[in-house]
Amino acid sequence: MLDVRFSSALKVLLFLAVAAETDSPVVSSAQLAEQLDANPSLVRKLLVPLVREGLVTSVKGRAGGTRLARPAEDVTLAEVYRCVVGDKPLWACRPESQHVCLVTAHMNDYFTRLTEQAEQAVLGAFTDQTLADGLRELRRLEGNTVQEGCAPGSR
Template structure:
C-alpha cells in the first residue's frame, strides 16, 4: 500500500496557501479537517512535522489554528515532501536472503541505489515547484463556472 501522507499534507498546505490570500490566513483544525474530509485530530498530527519544519505556524485556543509561516512562493514542494515523509525511503527493500548467487548477493545494494536515484529525481522535480506554483496549476485545472 502506498503512503498517502505527502498527498494529505500537500492538500493541507494548498488549503493554507489559498487561505493566506484572503482575509483570514489562520485556519482552524476543524475547518481544515472539513476541507480535507477527515477529522481535526488527524489534521493536528499532519501539522506537527510542518510546524517542526518551519512551514506552518500554529496557535492554540478558541481563535487558534494554522497558517503558513512564510509566503507560498517561498515554500517548495520538496520541503513539504520531506516534512511529510521524513527520512522514510520512497520504497522499502525486502530483507536480505541467503547469498547464493549474484542476484541474492547484490539485490539489496542494487535496490538501495535505485531507490536513492529515484528519490533524488523526485526531490529535484519537487524542488523546482513552489506551493504558489502548485496552487496556480490547480486553479488552472478548475473546470467549474
C-alpha cells in the first residue's frame, strides 16, 4: 500500500499557504477535506503531527480552523516530510527467510543500507525547498494563474 501522508500533508499546507496569501483567518478541516476529497476526521488526524511540530496553528471553536504557524518561505519540505512520515522507512524489506546462501544471509542488512541512502537523498532534495517554492512551481505549471476554485472553502 502506498503511503500518501506526505503528499496529503503537503497539499493541506499548500492550501493553507494560499489562504495566508489571501488573508483568510483560518481554514476548517471540512474545507480542507473538501479540497482533498477526504473525510474531515481523516484531515484532522493528518493535522495532529503538523500542529504538534509547530507547522500549523489550530484555532478551536465555531469559527475555528487551522493556519500556517510560520510563513510559507520558512517551512521546508524536509520538515513536512519528517513530521508526517517520522521514522518509517521508505521501503520495508521482505521478512527474513532462512539464511542458506549469500543473498538470504545478508539481504536485510543490505536493503536497510539502501533504504537509509535513499531516505537521505530524499531529505537532501527537500531541505532547500519551501512551501513558497512549491506555490511558485504550481503557479508556473498553471501559467501563473490560480484557478478560482483552488482557494480553501471554494470548489
